[in-house]
Amino acid sequence: MIDTKSKYTQFIKSEAKRLGFLSCGISKAAFLEQEAPRLENWLNNQRNGQMSYMENNFDKRLNPTLLVDDAKSVISLLLNYYPSEFQNPDSFKISKYAYGEDYHSVIKEKLKELLFSIQENIGEVSGRAFVDSAPVLDKAWAAKSGLGWIGKNSNLLTRKVGSFYFIAELIIDLDLEYDFATTDHCGTCTACIDACPTEAIIAPYQVDGSKCISYFTIELKENIPDEMQGKFDDWAFGCDICQDVCPWNKFSKPHNEPLFNPKPELLSMSKKDWEEITEETFKVIAKNSPLKRTKFSGIKRNIDFLR
Incomplete structure (x- = not known):
């Protein structure tokens, strides 16, 4: 017999797939101990340049329970943006993530729908959606949730589809089954x-x-x-x-999100x-x-x- 925690976890992952997410991993909402000294060191060395917002909410970046009351789980999600068509070669270059509609609004809608579906099918669950604009270390959570490893270029990498995807989170006050981090596959490549x-x-x-x-x-x-x-x-x-x-x-494959065309x-x-x-x-x-x-x-x- 499947226990409740396992049933809820499977439901959330299947809903994420239905909504078009590439993959979904889940971690326990807790203080990011390993990331704390790294972030502090990065800021102290002024690697953020004029991105002063990176200095704000230091504690919240490392502790999801400060963002969501009674947070239990961080659900990390990837959404592919690799295009099937590319710019004219005789052009100034635009990063591929900017080809289509603003990903913040596209992903926020999907996350809202996922949270609504969780509440409708599981019950009273509180949470917040995060897409790159709040103090959440998305790559760290995605790696912790087994969705990939952080590569030498500091992007999240996967063996299946590389790195052309957005990362988003849903932090909720529900206990779930947690995934394990994967191994690093950068090897000696530079x-x-x-x-x-x-x-x-x-x-x-x-x-x-x-x-x-x-x-x-x-x-x-x-x-x-x-x-x-x-x-x-x-x-x-x-x-x-x-x-x-x-x-x-x-191994990148073209996305199937019309709004990113x-x-x-x-x-x-x-x-x-x-x-x-x-x-x-x-x-x-x-x-x-x-x-x-x-x-x-x-x-x-x-x-x-x-x-």
């Missing part, structure tokens, strides 16, 4: 370290966020430092280099189109997209820097 043009991967498993092309093109609000000239390899929004060269991403205009744009882009055109392309993050002025700055 492809990501060797390929990073700004040397942001300062050592295996250590990324200096303030040197990353994604940081310069999205997070940095002022001018990009002159010493970075010629190092961006035409990336105008984000950067996928360390993922593109990762051998495990040979790219706008045809985005795929067809050439460098010339980007250089001559007007605010009106940008608004059309960036509507409901992660591209809105930089605003028109930011994308213009990035393109001017690449010219």
Whole structure:
């Protein structure tokens, strides 16, 4: 006979699959002991650059019970975003995660539905959904839940589909069966370290966020430092280099989420189109997209820097 905890766990995992999530892993909601010194060290060395929000809510980042009263379980979920179509090769590059609609809203809807389904089928369960915008160490929880391992480029990697997916969490006050962490399969490979043009991967498993092309093109609000000239390899929004060269991403499969399908205009744009882009055109392309993050002025700055 299946016990209640096991039955609930199986139900949640099957619902996650029904909602289109790639995989679902569950961990006990408790203080992240191993991550605490790593995060402290990373912040002390100012690896976050101008991302000052990373310094806020230090305790909450490490302890889910401070985010959800009486939290018992952290449900980690992966949602694939690997595209089936790519940009015009003669274009400034946009990170693949920004091809479609803003993932925050797409995933939040799925998480709301998952929580509703849990409450409807299991009973009174309280919880909160988290998608990349709250103080939750999503990669750490996903690794703890056995969904992959954190690679040398500090991304979560899986042997089945590589790393082109979003990570989200549902933290709830229900005891469930917990998964085990998987093993590291980076081996002696240093492809990501060797390929990073700004040397942001300062050592295996250590990324200096303030040197990353994604940081310069999205997070940095002022001018990009002159010493970075010629190092961006035409990336105008984000950067996928360390993922593109990762051998495990040979196994990436196209997603089946219609909302992540790219706008045809985005795929067809050439460098010339980007250089001559007007605010009106940008608004059309960036509507409901992660591209809105930089605003028109930011994308213009990035393109001017690449010219």
